[in-house]
Amino acid sequence: MLEVVIYLSLIALSISILILLVRLIRGPSVPDRIMAADSILLLVGGVSLILSVKYGSDFYIDIAILVGVVAFVGTVALTKFIIKGRVIDGDRD
Amino acid sequence: MEIGISVFMIIGIVFIVVGSVGVLRFPDVYTRLHSCGLISTLGVGSLALSCFIFFLKDGAISIKALIFLVFTILTTPVSTHLIGRASLKSVPLWEKSTANELERDVMDN
Numbered sequence: 422m423l424e425v426v427i428y429l430s431l432i433a434l435s436i437s438i439l440i441l442l443v444r445l446i447r448g449p450s451v452p453d454r455i456m457a458a459d460s461i462l463l464l465v466g467g468v469s470l471i472l473s474v475k476y477g478s479d480f481y482i483d484i485a486i487l488v489g490v491v492a493f494v495g496t497v498a499l500t501k502f503i504i505k506g507r508v509i510d511g512d513r514d
Numbered sequence: 515m516e517i518g519i520s521v522f523m524i525i526g527i528v529f530i531v532v533g534s535v536g537v538l539r540f541p542d543v544y545t546r547l548h549s550c551g552l553i554s555t556l557g558v559g560s561l562a563l564s565c566f567i568f569f570l571k572d573g574a575i576s577i578k579a580l581i582f583l584v585f586t587i588l589t590t591p592v593s594t595h596l597i598g599r600a601s602l603k604s605v606p607l608w609e610k611s612t613a614n615e616l617e618r619d620v621m622d623n
Contacts, residue, residue: 422516422517422520423516423519423520426519426520426523426524427523429527430523430524430526430527430561433527433530433531434527434530436531436534437530437531437533437534437553438534440534440535440537440538441534441537441538443538444537444538444546450543450601450604450605451601451604452543452597452598452600452601452604452605453543453546455597455600456537456543456546456547456550456597457537459550459554459593459597460533460534460537460550460553460554463553463554463558463586464530464553464558466558466582467526467530467557467558467561470558470561470562470564470565470579470582471523471561471565473565473568473569474519474523474564474565474568479569479572479575479578482565482575482578482579482582483578485562485582486578486581486582486585489582489585489586489589490585492593493589493592493593496593496596496597497592497593497596500593500596500597500599500600501596503600503604504599504600504603
């Protein structure tokens with residue numbers, strides 16, 4: 422039963438990543454693309470979580486944690502670049 | 515045990531598929547952000563919870579899945595708020611939107 426659920430989950434995650442890729446390519450504004458890229462990276466983390474259940478190995482969870490951190494930091498950097506024009510500034514607020 | 519893993523995985527997959535269809539179909543950036551948060555929090559969070567249940571017999575490995583769950587739930591509202599904040603200046607609202615409470619706050623900046 423678990424094998425069937427795992428394969429169905431992988432297929433559904435692939436379809437979701439393709440749908441988000443359509444939004445990433447077609448998105449009319451820049452925040453749409455940032456949002457789609459963030460969601461795609463988190464779904465790649467979800468794929469590696471499912472693979473860790475499938476193979477019974479714990480190294481895939483490390484990949485998921487790393488991808489989640491990279492997604493968050495990339496989103497914060499891109500949005501700060503949109504808002505202020507530069508990523509690191511000297512303001513204290 | 516196996517039933518719990520399957521149930522949480524199916525819940526996460528349903529939230530992920532519904533959220534990604536919402537990202538494709540909603541008309542506005544601000545309405546798309548809603549379903550983007552649905553994907554990140556409930557979908558991937560349920561997958562992490564099923565992974566946590568699967569590694570529960572091994573002890574310390576399951577803590578890593580719990581760390582991923584807590585990290586995702588903590589950082590998703592921050593990134594969603596930042597994307598909404600970044601799109602306020604450049605992207606106009608949908609023409610059928612009825613309220614724009616944040617307009618005077620944007621004028622202050």
